[in-house]
Amino acid sequence: MKYLDEFRDPAAARALVRQIRDRATTRWTLMEVCGGQTHSIIRNGIDQLLDDVVEFIHGPGCPVCVTPLEMIDRALQIAGREEVIFCSFGDMLRVPGSHEDLFSVRARGGDVRVVYSPLDAVRIAADNPDKEVVFFGVGFETTAPANAMSVLHAQRLGLLNFSMLVSHVLVPPAMTAILSSPTNRVQAFLAAGHVCTVMGMSEYGPLVERYRVPIVVTGFEPLDLLEGVRQAVDLLESGTPALRNAYQRAVSPAGNGVAQEILADVFEVTDRQWRGIGMIPQSGWKLSRRYAQFDAEVRFGVGEVTVEESADCHAGEVLQGLLKPNECPAFGTLCTPRTPLGATMVSSEGACAAYYHFRRLSLDTTGAAHV
Numbered sequence: 001m002k003y004l005d006e007f008r009d010p011a012a013a014r015a016l017v018r019q020i021r022d023r024a025t026t027r028w029t030l031m032e033v034c035g036g037q038t039h040s041i042i043r044n045g046i047d048q049l050l051d052d053v054v055e056f057i058h059g060p061g062c063p064v065c066v067t068p069l070e071m072i073d074r075a076l077q078i079a080g081r082e083e084v085i086f087c088s089f090g091d092m093l094r095v096p097g098s099h100e101d102l103f104s105v106r107a108r109g110g111d112v113r114v115v116y117s118p119l120d121a122v123r124i125a126a127d128n129p130d131k132e133v134v135f136f137g138v139g140f141e142t143t144a145p146a147n148a149m150s151v152l153h154a155q156r157l158g159l160l161n162f163s164m165l166v167s168h169v170l171v172p173p174a175m176t177a178i179l180s181s182p183t184n185r186v187q188a189f190l191a192a193g194h195v196c197t198v199m200g201m202s203e204y205g206p207l208v209e210r211y212r213v214p215i216v217v218t219g220f221e222p223l224d225l226l227e228g229v230r231q232a233v234d235l236l237e238s239g240t241p242a243l244r245n246a247y248q249r250a251v252s253p254a255g256n257g258v259a260q261e262i263l264a265d266v267f268e269v270t271d272r273q274w275r276g277i278g279m280i281p282q283s284g285w286k287l288s289r290r291y292a293q294f295d296a297e298v299r300f301g302v303g304e305v306t307v308e309e310s311a312d313c314h315a316g317e318v319l320q321g322l323l324k325p326n327e328c329p330a331f332g333t334l335c336t337p338r339t340p341l342g343a344t345m346v347s348s349e350g351a352c353a354a355y356y357h358f359r360r361l362s363l364d365t366t367g368a369a370h371v
């Protein structure tokens, strides 16, 4: 298969592993930012292949995982209303709010629908003029352009019954928060390639300068990740804090200018809560004033809903690289994909789910989970 098989070639992977081993004189701590990268690393055993020279810690790059609990509760309140058709990508339906999830609302008769594009929600709004249609717009810079386009499309169609519950988050402020933390352990970042495809690389240069930390823009296939690691280890070994692009087939330094213009029009930067982490200033997008009429929080009066996180779930520590998923006391016992306590066990990009699905769990006779 062109464009995939060549990035999964075992011989090329072995060669890259050898190069990383030959270059490394110590065990370096790298954070891959994106949950898709986490799953690829764990699924392909890259962390085990390089265990003696690289420790991977898994960053807050899973959009489902960092969507704050209060935003899930706002979604639940809106979805439970009789006049509402609530549309979402499928992985949000099982994310637990403080008392239930969107599947529970659907089981009680709520009209909760899985869509594969925000434009599907716009079409549903056009087809159901007597209903309020709400799309749950979550994610990083990657999903935001399509969500912004759906708002523009609804405006062009003159749809008054379409709105969006927006919970967008931004990667560079989260990296800044991690690097600023007194508990930070990250020595180099593998930046999320698809975010840079949209936004370019300009936001990362100031981070390299300020924190003296190498950042390598990295893709998602095994060879992409190994090449990102190779470049990061090379920069660390030579003491060179620099920004590199190891995903040139998808990322240009300037990114996608058209998408950036649309994002700047439809959204404006705001403070945002991150699930398990807390408030990170200027770390999210909300609808700009020009598009306030499409803001579901305002339309349904749920903007003031706030809730406390469960003390049993340690996802915040997992998302900051302070705890490995299998070190959480609930991992694989109280918390499984069928009985999730936190979003990181639900999401297809969540670190806890990755450890659970890809053989990092065994149960001994006492029922305790361990690697």
Ligand code: SF4
Residues within 6 Å of the ligand: 312, 313, 314, 315, 316, 318, 325, 328, 329, 330, 331, 332, 335, 336, 340, 341, 342, 343, 344, 345, 352
């Ligand atoms: S294993 Fe479950 S309870 Fe523990 S951090 Fe992950 S999601 Fe939270």
